[in-house]
Amino acid sequence: MHNRKLGVTADHRKALLRNLSTDVILKGKIETTEMRAKEVQSVVEKLITIAKEDNLSARRLAAAYVRNVQNAEGKTALQVLFGELGPKYKDRKGGYTRVTKLGFRRGDNAPLASIELI
Numbered sequence: 001m002h003n004r005k006l007g008v009t010a011d012h013r014k015a016l017l018r019n020l021s022t023d024v025i026l027k028g029k030i031e032t033t034e035m036r037a038k039e040v041q042s043v044v045e046k047l048i049t050i051a052k053e054d055n056l057s058a059r060r061l062a063a064a065y066v067r068n069v070q071n072a073e074g075k076t077a078l079q080v081l082f083g084e085l086g087p088k089y090k091d092r093k094g095g096y097t098r099v100t101k102l103g104f105r106r107g108d109n110a111p112l113a114s115i116e117l118i
Contacts (some may be wrong), residue, residue, distance in 0.1 A: 051086035
């Protein structure tokens, strides 16, 4: 099923995917529900594909989507995306992320998953 609604409004869903994809880029691995992980996987893979080009229009496309947040080393998400991830996956044709099922959340029994960069 394409375009899962995730139980929220369209604006909330867009903000959620922006935040989750920024966190995956900065931290390398996050835990969330399984459906959210599957949705953010396609977003992150598209952003990394854009980062492989590394020209001005690619940076603008990514900057329009990724939030301006810094990691522990002080690098922004765009710096990590274009400085580290783009060159790292330059020769890879796809499959930059992995979704691993983790079990169920204790409070509401929602299926949990981890999404990480390979």
